[in-house]
């Protein structure tokens with residue numbers, strides 16, 4: 001059985017691509033055969049975050065148009081077993097990604113034995129985002145603790161509830177879980193940032209995890225390594241936790257309280 | 271900024287303000303969700319008509335579609351605040 005998961009947010013720049021790369025890597029590390037698809041037509045970036053940009057020959061639009069087959073196009077990750085990347089097209093023609101074509105690609109990935117297909121959605125609530133979400137069995141909504149991101153997440157939740165294949169076939173709303181990213185426990189404690197409880201209360205969906213604001217994310221993207229592989233980092237561990245919860249494990253939240261500095265830390269810390 | 275601001279006890283809790291504002295706007299937008307596409311425009315035009323006569327805020331006009339025992343009810347509420355009735 002293949003599970004199709006869309007990573008969505010409405011707002012741009014909140015961490016969808018970072019999350020798609022990190023969760024896909026986390027699932028593959030757990031032994032699940034996983035494909036991650038970049039749906040951001042014209043703004044391909046997942047390849048850079050996964051560190052396979054020099055290996056891109058064909059893209060998803062080539063597959064849909066029959067210029068290349070899926071096996072030629074899929075990039076097998078060099079570091080992590082079981083992990084495959086399907087790059088976005090750099091064409092400026094947003095209509096190149098047809099719903100019917102995407103359906104065929106997902107079916108073929110499923111036939112190849114993929115257990116998870118992670119769909120990295122573009123920003124917005126237009127066709128691109130709708131296409132990324134249409135075939136999903138489940139959604140991860142990435143939100144930052146900030147007013148516009150939370151509002152946009154609520155909008156995308158409304159769309160996910162009605163505009164997917166699942167909803168159209170009367171199989172009910174798409175199950176959606178919240179991944180709260182770029183969280184700063186310090187700022188929450190000072191009353192400067194919405195807390196995880198606040199955001200969960202407003203969006204009223206189950207929580208998949210909290211990813212702290214972390215220097216490790218930029219370092220990971222600089223080197224083209226999904227942050228999940230940086231197992232010593234806070235963000236890497238938070239994504240590993242989120243992956244475990246995604247698979248049904250119950251884990252306590254980490255990185256949501258301020259770590260008290262010791263005496264020396266207080267003396268010299270910022 | 272006045273020198274006294276340094277003596278003020280605490281900055282106000284902006285996260286609390288954010289939460290309150292979000293709860294209101296999200297609740298409002300959810301009432302429009304799933305409704306017919308003409309609702310937002312109906313709201314705008316109604317507001318424009320009301321404003322020809324009375325100066326009201328955008329949230330003074332409220333349009334909502336409800337289902338009641340098999341009947342669709344379009345409910346409109348127009349609140350005239352104190353300042354508007356002068």
Ligand SMILES: Nc1ncnc2c1ncn2[C@@H]1O[C@H](COP(=O)(O)OP(=O)(O)O)[C@@H](O)[C@H]1O
Pocket residue numbers: 009011012013014015016017018019123181182183211212213214215217218221235
């Ligand atoms: N937890 C985090 N801590 C710090 N920076 C982050 C975090 N998550 C994402 N970022 C940064 O935010 C920016 C946008 O992330 P990206 O994943 O590309 O967002 P999206 O795909 O939603 O547009 C990137 O520069 C990324 O490095």
Ligand SMILES: [Mg+2]
Pocket residue numbers: 016017018040045120121122
């Ligand atoms: Mg992205």
